[in-house]
Amino acid sequence: MTRFLDLTLSGISTGAVYAAVALALVLIWRATRVVNFAQGAMLMITTFIALAVINATGSYWLGFVAALLSGLVLGAVVERVLIRPVEGGPPLNPVIVTLGLYTLLVAVGGMIWGNTPRSFPAPFSLRGYRVGGTTLLFTPNDTFIVLIVLALALGLAVLFRATPIGLQMRAAAFRPEVARLLGVRVGRMFTLGWALAAVAGALAGVLIAPSVFLGPNNFDPILISGFVAAVLGGLDSPPGAVIGGLVLGLALSYVSGYEGSTLVPLAALAILVIVLMVRPTGLFAATRERRV
Amino acid sequence: MLTVEGLTTDYGAVRAVDGVSVQVGEGTITAVLGANGAGKTTLLRTISGLVRPRAGRVSLDGDELTRLPVEEIVRCGVAHVPEGGGVISELTVEENLRVAAVWRRGQAARPDEIYDLFPRLRERRTQPASRLSGGERQMLSIGRALVARPRILLLDEPSLGLAPLLVAQIMGFIRRFADSLGIGVLLVEQNARSALSVANRGVVLNLGRVVADQEPHQLAADERLRHAYLGF
Numbered sequence: 001m002t003r004f005l006d007l008t009l010s011g012i013s014t015g016a017v018y019a020a021v022a023l024a025l026v027l028i029w030r031a032t033r034v035v036n037f038a039q040g041a042m043l044m045i046t047t048f049i050a051l052a053v054i055n056a057t058g059s060y061w062l063g064f065v066a067a068l069l070s071g072l073v074l075g076a077v078v079e080r081v082l083i084r085p086v087e088g089g090p091p092l093n094p095v096i097v098t099l100g101l102y103t104l105l106v107a108v109g110g111m112i113w114g115n116t117p118r119s120f121p122a123p124f125s126l127r128g129y130r131v132g133g134t135t136l137l138f139t140p141n142d143t144f145i146v147l148i149v150l151a152l153a154l155g156l157a158v159l160f161r162a163t164p165i166g167l168q169m170r171a172a173a174f175r176p177e178v179a180r181l182l183g184v185r186v187g188r189m190f191t192l193g194w195a196l197a198a199v200a201g202a203l204a205g206v207l208i209a210p211s212v213f214l215g216p217n218n219f220d221p222i223l224i225s226g227f228v229a230a231v232l233g234g235l236d237s238p239p240g241a242v243i244g245g246l247v248l249g250l251a252l253s254y255v256s257g258y259e260g261s262t263l264v265p266l267a268a269l270a271i272l273v274i275v276l277m278v279r280p281t282g283l284f285a286a287t288r289e290r291r292v
Numbered sequence: 293m294l295t296v297e298g299l300t301t302d303y304g305a306v307r308a309v310d311g312v313s314v315q316v317g318e319g320t321i322t323a324v325l326g327a328n329g330a331g332k333t334t335l336l337r338t339i340s341g342l343v344r345p346r347a348g349r350v351s352l353d354g355d356e357l358t359r360l361p362v363e364e365i366v367r368c369g370v371a372h373v374p375e376g377g378g379v380i381s382e383l384t385v386e387e388n389l390r391v392a393a394v395w396r397r398g399q400a401a402r403p404d405e406i407y408d409l410f411p412r413l414r415e416r417r418t419q420p421a422s423r424l425s426g427g428e429r430q431m432l433s434i435g436r437a438l439v440a441r442p443r444i445l446l447l448d449e450p451s452l453g454l455a456p457l458l459v460a461q462i463m464g465f466i467r468r469f470a471d472s473l474g475i476g477v478l479l480v481e482q483n484a485r486s487a488l489s490v491a492n493r494g495v496v497l498n499l500g501r502v503v504a505d506q507e508p509h510q511l512a513a514d515e516r517l518r519h520a521y522l523g524f
Binding site: 167180 | 340342366371380382391396436
């Protein structure tokens with residue numbers, strides 16, 4: 001029973017990180033109908049920037065802020081410089097651009113910071129809470145991870161539901177041409193969508209780095225899980241991405257705990273295939289309204 | 293006054309609009325008529341910047357609009373209601389209205405003013421626009437275009453798919469906006485008879501060219517034109 005509780009709690013924590021990665025993918029998909037294969041490399045770069053700031057200043061929180069800010073800038077620059085010129089062309093073109101960007105960033109990361117994985121500090125204790133005589137597989141740092149991802153999700157929900165800028169972003173995502181006819185500066189909304197997505201990705205990077213270490217390719221499995229979570233949630237729906245992330249985190253945690261951790265990547269892909277076969281619009285699709 | 297001079301637009305190898313000149317004065321309705329494929333929709337899309345002209349000029353009270361980005365042309369006061377209305381189904385009725393108000397800030401019409409014009413929309417304000425009937429969609433898209441208080445309204449087939457009674461109602465609304473708000477309307481219609489019933493001027497297009505530009509009663513009296521291009 002304690003084992004089940006442990007697996008559930010740690011599943012929620014990793015699920016929260018998957019949710020952040022899924023949010024990053026979903027925000028970009030919604031805005032520009034591009035699957036951003038470079039997301040893992042982008043969050044690797046921002047996490048390295050965070051580590052550089054932490055090492056230079058000795059403050060975790062300055063590094064944390066640096067990650068988010070560099071994500072904001074990186075996302076905006078990538079959209080404006082690399083994606084904008086291929087928008088409106090064949091849908092495969094931006095996909096190829098993101099694949100190229102992935103390769104480029106991984107290479108650049110390796111050139112600057114080397115290919116040996118480095119450890120990354122956690123802001124809170126990594127020792128599990130003690131309840132009665134047992135130590136739980138859930139740490140104060142996990143609490144931080146879950147709360148900060150929750151805050152991100154709530155912040156995005158408020159932005160999209162309750163602010164004029166969020167309303168314009170939704171209009172631009174659903175019907176770009178109509179939005180332009182209503183005076184919405186659609187290009188800026190796309191840039192903003194990419195920037196916010198990259199912030200969500202940067203957040204996921206600094207949150208997971210203490211447990212996977214920091215190297216040019218260390219975030220690839222997280223990105224696969226994030227992608228599965230996004231598909232699980234319907235690829236189109238931010239709440240779906242959060243729920244998809246948590247569901248996937250729990251599922252993979254049980255697989256890892258009861259069947260062995262080597263099965264985890266396989267299980268993630270199996271879940272992806274099954275979801276695509278059974279419910280291609282995702283488990284929590286907000287897409288039904290769109291079919292009208 | 294919206295002035296279009298010698299506008300020419302190609303769609304691939306096809307010349308969709310060929311040297312078209314039209315004018316829309318304050319508070320007047322200019323109907324653009326013609327068969328399918330005559331270039332009516334392309335004319336509107338070129339004026340609002342959605343497609344680029346090969347030649348010609350669009351100006352509003354002397355200020356050139358040609359080649360401005362779509363969202364800047366809207367901000368000059370030219371509102372385009374595309375064919376089918378372009379209602380955003382995923383947003384609620386009220387969100388559709390509010391998104392059109394953002395750039396106008398304090399000067400935009402409040403949703404209540406639009407609901408006063410179209411009371412049916414008030415009952416459905418919190419529903420997704422996907423639930424609206426055809427007539428309600430048309431009301432929402434016209435109401436939404438009015439939110440930013442435009443000076444010129446470009447309407448693409450507002451009667452499309454509507455029952456005759458609704459068509460008459462919509463035409464009545466359009467006449468009222470021209471008279472009471474002083475909006476100039478460029479009204480593209482296949483339904484020539486109802487468009488001419490409210491228009492101040494009728495322009496007939498065929499294969500992208502203007503074949504007639506007259507008062508509505510003159511057009512209606514010209515049997516050759518009526519049979520060849522207007523279908524009544």
